[in-house]
Amino acid sequence: MMNTRDEDGYELWLRYRVGHEPDRLAQYRAAINQVIVLGTSATADIIRGELSRALPALLDREVRCSTHKPDGQAVVVGTLMALAALGITLAQDQSSRLGEEGFLIRSQRAGHGNLILITGHSEVSLLIGTFHFLRLLQTQQDIRLLDIASSPRIRHRILSHWDNLDGSIERGYAGRSLWNWDELPHTIDPRYYDYARACASIGINGAALNNVNAQVESLSTDYLIKAAALADVLRPYGLRVYLSPLFSAPMQLGGLPTSDPRDPAVAAWWQKKVEEIYRLIPDFGGFQIKANSEGQPGPRDDGANHADGANMLAAALEPHGGLLLWRAFVYDTTIDADRAKCAYQEFVPLDGKFRRNVVVQVKNGPIDFQPREPFHPLLGAMEQTPLALELQITQEYLGQSLHLVYLGGMWKEILDADTYAQGSGSTVARMVDGSLYQHSTSSIVGVANTGSDRNWCGHHFAPANWYAFGRLAWDHTLSAETIADEWIRATWSNDSRVVDQLKAMLLGSWPACIDYMTPLGLHHLMQEGHHYGPDPAFNAAPRQDWNNVYYHRAAATGVGFDRSSRGSNAVSQYHSPLREQFDQLATCPEKFLLWFQHVSWTHRLSSGRTLWEELQQRYTGGVEFVAEMIGVWQSLETDIDPQRYEHVRQRLMQQRDNARLWREVCLNYFGRFIPREKGGAAPDQPASHHSR
Ligand code: GCU
Numbered sequence: 001m002m003n004t005r006d007e008d009g010y011e012l013w014l015r016y017r018v019g020h021e022p023d024r025l026a027q028y029r030a031a032i033n034q035v036i037v038l039g040t041s042a043t044a045d046i047i048r049g050e051l052s053r054a055l056p057a058l059l060d061r062e063v064r065c066s067t068h069k070p071d072g073q074a075v076v077v078g079t080l081m082a083l084a085a086l087g088i089t090l091a092q093d094q095s096s097r098l099g100e101e102g103f104l105i106r107s108q109r110a111g112h113g114n115l116i117l118i119t120g121h122s123e124v125s126l127l128i129g130t131f132h133f134l135r136l137l138q139t140q141q142d143i144r145l146l147d148i149a150s151s152p153r154i155r156h157r158i159l160s161h162w163d164n165l166d167g168s169i170e171r172g173y174a175g176r177s178l179w180n181w182d183e184l185p186h187t188i189d190p191r192y193y194d195y196a197r198a199c200a201s202i203g204i205n206g207a208a209l210n211n212v213n214a215q216v217e218s219l220s221t222d223y224l225i226k227a228a229a230l231a232d233v234l235r236p237y238g239l240r241v242y243l244s245p246l247f248s249a250p251m252q253l254g255g256l257p258t259s260d261p262r263d264p265a266v267a268a269w270w271q272k273k274v275e276e277i278y279r280l281i282p283d284f285g286g287f288q289i290k291a292n293s294e295g296q297p298g299p300r301d302d303g304a305n306h307a308d309g310a311n312m313l314a315a316a317l318e319p320h321g322g323l324l325l326w327r328a329f330v331y332d333t334t335i336d337a338d339r340a341k342c343a344y345q346e347f348v349p350l351d352g353k354f355r356r357n358v359v360v361q362v363k364n365g366p367i368d369f370q371p372r373e374p375f376h377p378l379l380g381a382m383e384q385t386p387l388a389l390e391l392q393i394t395q396e397y398l399g400q401s402l403h404l405v406y407l408g409g410m411w412k413e414i415l416d417a418d419t420y421a422q423g424s425g426s427t428v429a430r431m432v433d434g435s436l437y438q439h440s441t442s443s444i445v446g447v448a449n450t451g452s453d454r455n456w457c458g459h460h461f462a463p464a465n466w467y468a469f470g471r472l473a474w475d476h477t478l479s480a481e482t483i484a485d486e487w488i489r490a491t492w493s494n495d496s497r498v499v500d501q502l503k504a505m506l507l508g509s510w511p512a513c514i515d516y517m518t519p520l521g522l523h524h525l526m527q528e529g530h531h532y533g534p535d536p537a538f539n540a541a542p543r544q545d546w547n548n549v550y551y552h553r554a555a556a557t558g559v560g561f562d563r564s565s566r567g568s569n570a571v572s573q574y575h576s577p578l579r580e581q582f583d584q585l586a587t588c589p590e591k592f593l594l595w596f597q598h599v600s601w602t603h604r605l606s607s608g609r610t611l612w613e614e615l616q617q618r619y620t621g622g623v624e625f626v627a628e629m630i631g632v633w634q635s636l637e638t639d640i641d642p643q644r645y646e647h648v649r650q651r652l653m654q655q656r657d658n659a660r661l662w663r664e665v666c667l668n669y670f671g672r673f674i675p676r677e678k679g680g681a682a683p684d685q686p687a688s689h690h691s692r
Contacts, residue, residue, distance in 0.1 A: 006643035009455030012198050012463050013490035016057040019140045020494045025060070031073050031116065031143055034064045038078030038086070042236035043123035047077055047130050050197070058137045072113040075133070077126050080119050088117065094149045095121065101205065101238065102151025103129030105136075107144065116146060124200075124238035131201040138490045150475070153433045156323060156359075156388070156443035157473035158206035158242060159199065159466075160288060161450070165218060170211050171394050173401035174451030174458035179209060185229030192230060195450070196237035202470025207234060208242035208445070212290035212327065216252040219245055219273060228280040240285035242325070247289065247309065248297035249273070260302035261312035274316040286323035287313055288361065288445065293330045306330075306346060307353040314355040325361045325388055325443065326354075328378055329368075331545065338561075338568035339545040340366040344377050352384040359443050361388040364414045366570070367551075369447075370523040371398055371514045372410065374582075374592050377573035379428050380419025388443035389414070389432045393465045395449065397531050398513050401458025403655045404629065404648070405513045406506035408468040408480030415476045420575035429476045444473045459651055460644050463491065464506060481507060498639045501632050508625055516622025516659040519615060521560065521595035524551040525666065533658065534665040552594065554673050558601055558611070560594030571596060601674050612674055619663040626656045 007015070019025065032055060037048045048065060055063040069086060070076055076088065080095050091108060098104065103120040118129040132150065136143055162170040163177035180189055199207070209227055210218045217223055231241045250256040250269040259266055277284050291298030291309055299309030306326065314324040331342040347360060354360070360382060365373020369392040379387060391411055398405045415429040426436055434442035446469040449457045457463050467487045471478055484506045488499050517534070518525055525548050527535040538548040553561055563570035564583045571582040581587045582596045590605055601612040609617060630652045637645055 005641055007641045009460045009463075009644060009647075010194075012456060013138075013467055013487055014054075014198065014201060015490065016054045016134070016138065018058060018060045019138075019489075020496075021140050024140045024142075027142070027144065028137055029059050029061065031114065032059060032063060032075055033072050034066065034070060034074040036066055036068065036070050036074055036076045036078075038067065038076070038082040039123055039126075041123050043127055043238075046197070046200075046236055047123075047127050050127075050130060050134070051075070051077075054134050054137075058134070070110070070113060070115055073115075074113060075116045075118065077118040077130055079123065079126065080121060083117065083119055088115070090117070090119070095119075097151065098125065098149065099151045101125050101128060101203070102149065103132065105129055105133055105146050105148040107146045116143065124205075127200055127238060128203050135201075135486060135490070138494075139486050140489065140494050152203060152205075152474045153429075153476055154442045154444045154473055155434075156206055156285070156441070157204050157470065158208055158285070158288075158325075158443065158445045159204055159393075159448040159450075159469075160208040160212070160244075160390070160445050161448045162211040162213070162394075163209065164211050165215050165223070169451055170213060171392075171396045171447070172449075172451050173394060174449060174456060174462070175453040176451060178450060178452060179230065181223070181226055184226035188229065188233060192233045196234045196239055198456075198466075199239055199470065200237040202467055203474035204470045205238050206240050206242055206285050208244060208285075208288045208325075210244050212244045212288065213294070213296060214244045214246040214290070216246045216249050218243055219249050219253055221276065224277055224280050231281045231284070235283065240283050241281060242285040242288050242323075243277075244288050244290065245313075246297065247291045247299070248301075258302060259297065261299045261304050261309045262302075267312050267315065270313060270316040274320065274322070278320045278322075284320070284322060286317050286325065286357075288325040288327070289313065290327045290329065292332070293327065305350065307350040310358045310360075311353075311355045314358045318355065318357050322357065323441070323443070324355075324358045325445065326358055327361045327390070329361075329363055329390075333543070333545055336568070337544075338563060338570050340563065341568060341570045341573060344381060344573045347378055348381050350385075351382045354385050357441075359386045359388045359441065361390050361443070361445060363390045363392075364411070367523060369397055371510075371518050372413075372521075372591060373523065374574075374595060375414050375417040375419065375428050377570070379431055380421040380426065380575055381573065383421070383437055386434060386439040386441050386443070387431055388445055389428065390445045390447070391469060392447040393449045393469050394447050395462070395465070397526055398510075398517075399655060399658065400532060401449070401462055402651055403509075403513060403658065404459060404461045404505070404652065405509045406461070406468070406480075406484060407465045407510060408472070408483050409507060409510045411468065411472055412476075412480045415472065418578075420578060433476065446473070455647075460491075460648050461506070463487075493639055495639060498636055501636060505629050505632055509629070512622045512625035512629075512659075514622070515618040516626070516662045519618035519622070520590060520611075521592045521597075522552055523595060524548055534662045536666055536669045553598060554670055556673055556675075558599045558603070559670060559673070560598045561596070562598040563596045567598065612670075615670065616667060619667055623656070623659045623663050626652070626659045630656060 035051050103125045106117045108115050165181050167176045248259040250259045250266045254269045290296045292300045310326040328343045331339045335342045335345050362376050362378045366376045417428050419426045430436040464487045468483045471483045484503050488502045525536045527533045541547045544550050571579045588596050603611045605614045
């Protein structure tokens, strides 16, 4: 079918196009004659608006929307209490387990009609449930006998915006910040509503508005008033705002001589500041803070430790129900020469010393959002402290918004990883959702990839990662494939040929990116600063661990960072049997080989190839996959609208060129360490550089 209507991607996965299956359309039309949304709140209005927009489009006919009693086949949306007032009680009551945001979607006979009930305890739960119901239609599910109960596995599901107050975004690749600070609070960009709507549709319930590399002004009264205006927009969609404060704010904003967390005047300043915030934003979520990391101020500046700093801020937030997300992205290499070990060494001794509302926020891996990392050892090492998992949706090290790389598989690999903290089955997911140690709070944070670009994320495929983050945050048991399937159907087409082809592209894209950038456990080979193209030779940084040669350690003897017990012993930070597995060349998983081992070029891998041959094979395989994606995309030209088609086509071509460059630069560089008779590259070919 020729698809000619141009689209610009603004609608994301909320396009609401009629599906391809006539039987389904007939079924939906039969089941949905009327829509009744009970309630008068702003959230109820949003639900009404969404259904009135979606259903006529999805059903290709008018749908009556009312607040009256249902007659005939109707969708009824209302809280359990509101339904009861209408005389509708649920046949089987599962509501006690729903919590505040969980929802039920139920087919039920009532009077002379069949109803589809969307219900829960709060209006926000109805909104999330409504979006779920619409997802069923968007993905062409059978809706005749619905019995769905769904509640979030993780309580706080937050997008972290590394947005600066001047409108720039650190590691943002889709234009400027969505927040127009200069015009707030008076001008409310309609786009804020669309942002909130997209987040609510996948269950995201928090937005940290400003960069973790914070500017102190974000806590000034002027900016708090602006943040409050945003909070007012986001609230009916179920989102709370969070801020990233600067630890030294008592000095810079308050004029105090110190920001030592043990000083009562400092604590009192924060207490007053937090009170001010809650006066303006009564449901303020809390702080997310980067302290004593990459030059940010923190408690260690005054000889205090992370717990002292965190507890002081947490004490100010606690009476208001606020959360303190204290980031563990610290790597003081005077603590350990292996950067991968530093955070564990600083934080594990503090376990048990944090206040109840402190959450230690840990990146998925111990270095920094590389194409692939083993899970961060802290994720298996803190028993008494709730841990938030921090993922990076924006593809800082994975081709940014120019490469098509679907991250669902990466995040599943992390969430499903077994830490063995309490014997087998102690997955990262159970650590993060709080079930492993029965924590009452749980959090997950994704560094956002959104910006002012019309299509939100730069690349038309990048919203797949925003979507996957939200869906996994709600339910980490979903598979990367299921999520990709949903997103493709809602974003592109329900045509099974398109779905299958795009799914293969999405699912293969992350493994391919690893292969053309950093296969077999290599890491941190990106160009300095912007982290875009390859530069394995880089060795000019002021700190050793900012150099790429520090990470790969290529030499005539081999390549890889020896983190075994014979090397830095980072393996000791993992529980048995992982530590023994990672420790030995013979048992270390090949995907993490050069992360944990320094391996001779002639070592044979499971494929029968030597390490050097395997590296060549991997780099080439990665490039070939990108070439295949181009072929697949071209075969779908008539199924995709011309505007989005062409945009993606051009980016895929660039991705292919970049992948080739990665292969050339890396193989040329590593080849220099290999004697020519063993197949090494000719020495000293200058590495070509690509910069953005
Ligand atoms: C990375 C990134 C920085 C960011 C930092 C962080 O190092 O390159 O831009 O500030 O992570 O997570 O704090």
